Amino acid sequence: MNSRRRFLQQVSLTAGAFSASSLFNQLHAASIDSANQRVMGFTNEAIAADEDYWSVIQQAFTVNPNIINLNNGGVSPSPKVVQEAVERYNKLSNEGPSYYMWRILDQGREPLRHKLALLGGCDAEEIAINRNATEALNTVIFGMDLKAGDEVIGTKQDYPNMIQAWKQRALRDGIQYTQISFDFPIENDDNIVAAYEKAITPKTKVIHVTHIINWVGQIMPVQKIARMAHAHGIEVVCDSAHAFGLLDYKIPDLECDYLGTSLHKFLSAPIGSGMMYIRKEKIEKIWPLLCNGQPRSADIRKFETLGTRSFPIEQGIGEALNFHNAIGAKRKQERIHYLKKYWASKVKEVPGVRIHTSLKPEYSCAICGVSVDGLTPAELDGKLFEKYKIHTVSIVWENISCVRITPHVYTTLNDLDVLVNAITTIATAKK
Numbered sequence: 001m002n003s004r005r006r007f008l009q010q011v012s013l014t015a016g017a018f019s020a021s022s023l024f025n026q027l028h029a030a031s032i033d034s035a036n037q038r039v040m041g042f043t044n045e046a047i048a049a050d051e052d053y054w055s056v057i058q059q060a061f062t063v064n065p066n067i068i069n070l071n072n073g074g075v076s077p078s079p080k081v082v083q084e085a086v087e088r089y090n091k092l093s094n095e096g097p098s099y100y101m102w103r104i105l106d107q108g109r110e111p112l113r114h115k116l117a118l119l120g121g122c123d124a125e126e127i128a129i130n131r132n133a134t135e136a137l138n139t140v141i142f143g144m145d146l147k148a149g150d151e152v153i154g155t156k157q158d159y160p161n162m163i164q165a166w167k168q169r170a171l172r173d174g175i176q177y178t179q180i181s182f183d184f185p186i187e188n189d190d191n192i193v194a195a196y197e198k199a200i201t202p203k204t205k206v207i208h209v210t211h212i213i214n215w216v217g218q219i220m221p222v223q224k225i226a227r228m229a230h231a232h233g234i235e236v237v238c239d240s241a242h243a244f245g246l247l248d249y250k251i252p253d254l255e256c257d258y259l260g261t262s263l264h265k266f267l268s269a270p271i272g273s274g275m276m277y278i279r280k281e282k283i284e285k286i287w288p289l290l291c292n293g294q295p296r297s298a299d300i301r302k303f304e305t306l307g308t309r310s311f312p313i314e315q316g317i318g319e320a321l322n323f324h325n326a327i328g329a330k331r332k333q334e335r336i337h338y339l340k341k342y343w344a345s346k347v348k349e350v351p352g353v354r355i356h357t358s359l360k361p362e363y364s365c366a367i368c369g370v371s372v373d374g375l376t377p378a379e380l381d382g383k384l385f386e387k388y389k390i391h392t393v394s395i396v397w398e399n400i401s402c403v404r405i406t407p408h409v410y411t412t413l414n415d416l417d418v419l420v421n422a423i424t425t426i427a428t429a430k431k
Helices: 002-018 023-027 029-038 044-048 051-058 080-093 097-120 133-143 160-173 189-199 222-231 280-285 300-304 311-327 329-347 377-388 413-429
Strands: 127-130 151-155 176-180 204-210 235-239 258-262 274-278 353-355 368-372 393-397 400-405
Touching (some): 002 080, 002 097, 002 311, 023 029, 023 080, 023 311, 029 051, 029 311, 044 329, 080 097, 080 311, 097 127, 097 274, 097 311, 127 133, 133 235, 133 274, 151 160, 176 189, 189 222, 204 222, 222 235, 274 280, 274 300, 311 329, 329 368, 329 400, 329 413, 368 377, 368 413, 377 393
Parallel strands (some): 151 176, 204 235, 235 258
Antiparallel strands (some): 127 274, 258 274, 353 368, 368 400, 393 400
């Protein structure tokens, strides 16, 4: 009887993150709901500066207190509930892998697909679940029926994996890959759109646009670029790796044809989780990156023929969605922008310090580049960690040279005060 009861309990786990007994409901729902009730009627701007509210959110994370992690633009930590979900389903899987993985946990992908689509504001039949933005976008890049001479326009500031994918297509298939270049920050959407439009030729078939430039955090006007491109009969691929789970937007509003994102950044889903969006009418013509029995099918699931995958990670995504939705997309965006502006507006007044990112919310959110005159990015990055235990990342790419700073919802103002003091001290010592 006990073994049967335990079996039924395990099978009930298939409801997972979206059931009344989800781990989120058990661990965090009550405290976050209480915090939400307290700020009811407040503006998002007011909540962004309410440290009591965000202290509740911060308690859900297990980050190392001995390191100030300000490289969330690379990979963000997951809240405790997401970590426990992955561990819970991993243990279940190992009790009978082929049974629990393929017959039980595999059934959780469809509810997850619908929840991701709900957040993205699109049809669930346009969403495929995979491992990261690179996999999603490479699927599109290598799946397009482009022929020798067809042109793709991107930028020198796009993410390297996407640049290399297009270059590989150029080497393999003879397509023309053209890169334009920007000097960021730019606070004029029309100038950005005009630069893409000027590069268009009669052979241009695709424009590749990065939603948020990972190096310095510039938000690109994807919708305006897409409208311009479509007016010329050109398709648009959007790299939204840093935007999904950070910016409050719906995918169809971008008006792009294809989109890829990583869920382990600002959504704080398990490391190694991602998502691909393809407009429904475009699915049939894109070849899967990995083999599928019906490669010309209009079913988005043809892109999920990955073989054995991590089902626990997929279930963990669901708990990350619960956590994100409990806060609210707009509220979260406002808070993270507030954190970025908090430290950047202070250090930009320090002699010898340069900020490489707009502080206006329409042009940036979390990511901000900073440099100190007389120091290379690697030297500044090293000083921040060696003395202050602040983890950042140095950026030297094309015309960009800075240290990238990226806070997240668990980042405290005390952490950022340490950062401000560190940069001020380092810059003053260079005078």
